[in-house]
Amino acid sequence: MSQYLTFRKLESEEEAQAIRQLLTAHDIPSELEINKALLDTTFIGQQFDPPYRVKIPADMFTKAEALVRNSVAINLEGVEPDYYLLSFTREELLEVVEKKDEWGNYDYALALHLLKDKGVVLTENDLQQIDKRRVSILSKPEEGNRFWIFIGYFSAAFGGALGMFIGVFMLRTQKTLPDGTRVYAFGEGARKHGKYILITGVTALAFAIFPLLSMGITLPVGLLIYGIFALTQVHF
Numbered sequence: 001m002s003q004y005l006t007f008r009k010l011e012s013e014e015e016a017q018a019i020r021q022l023l024t025a026h027d028i029p030s031e032l033e034i035n036k037a038l039l040d041t042t043f044i045g046q047q048f049d050p051p052y053r054v055k056i057p058a059d060m061f062t063k064a065e066a067l068v069r070n071s072v073a074i075n076l077e078g079v080e081p082d083y084y085l086l087s088f089t090r091e092e093l094l095e096v097v098e099k100k101d102e103w104g105n106y107d108y109a110l111a112l113h114l115l116k117d118k119g120v121v122l123t124e125n126d127l128q129q130i131d132k133r134r135v136s137i138l139s140k141p142e143e144g145n146r147f148w149i150f151i152g153y154f155s156a157a158f159g160g161a162l163g164m165f166i167g168v169f170m171l172r173t174q175k176t177l178p179d180g181t182r183v184y185a186f187g188e189g190a191r192k193h194g195k196y197i198l199i200t201g202v203t204a205l206a207f208a209i210f211p212l213l214s215m216g217i218t219l220p221v222g223l224l225i226y227g228i229f230a231l232t233q234v235h236f
Contacts (some may be wrong), residue, residue: 002057004031005176007064009050016052021073023056028064031055035190061180065131072109076117085110090118097122098130101138101178135177144170144190152193156201159208170194 007030010159016032033053035138056064076204079086085093085107096103096111112122122130148166156163171194173185184191 002053002059005058005180006053007031007056007061007180008054008068009118010037010049010052010054013052016054017061019054019068022067023064026063026067028056028060028067057205058180061178065178068105069109072105074106074109079110083110085114088114090115090120093118094120097127100135101134108196131178135179135181138175138177139181139183141184141187142190143187144193149190149193149197152197153200156197157204159201159204164198164205166216167194167196167198167201171198184211 001010008016010019013032020030020032030195031054035051035053066141088096088111093111093115094100096107097115100108115122149170152163152166152170154163155161156167170186171191174182176182186194
């Protein structure tokens, strides 16, 4: 069975359930997950994600995208006169289409209609090419924030949990692309920093707890070490 990955991130449970009902009606299984973020995504230059996540099998992303896109009915006469998209230029509307992952389904569908009124008709092939270019852009990894890399090394050098957490975060964090594929959020250079930060932290921690081991305090220390590696599940 294909792995379940995040298909949509939404602000409200009502929106999430509406999409799930649509998917279920077309034989696409889904799961609802409430995201409780433990770390500000400042590490990768973004704000907090919407809390509700609709997950579907990775091999059904293309079908689900087409389904959601075609399910939005647009009646231009029913659009509020001061709706912000109505004042967008052709270039701005094209940007909405290109970055549909940053906009809602309604705005995406409305942008297509408004472009059509402006003489820009995008075929299904055009939309597929736009989606491919967007995936290519989003798949590029981040290089990491130098400040947080420094904090990671500094904290890890003293056996700090923050440093090791930063190391694990940079080493293992992945992101889901609009087509359902998973890629590492950070580039090779940043991930190497994450690995070295983690090694630094573990080494510093080992030196810190060695005196405790020499005094026979083995059980708490052993549990601590086991807990660290169980939490991180790092594979070098």
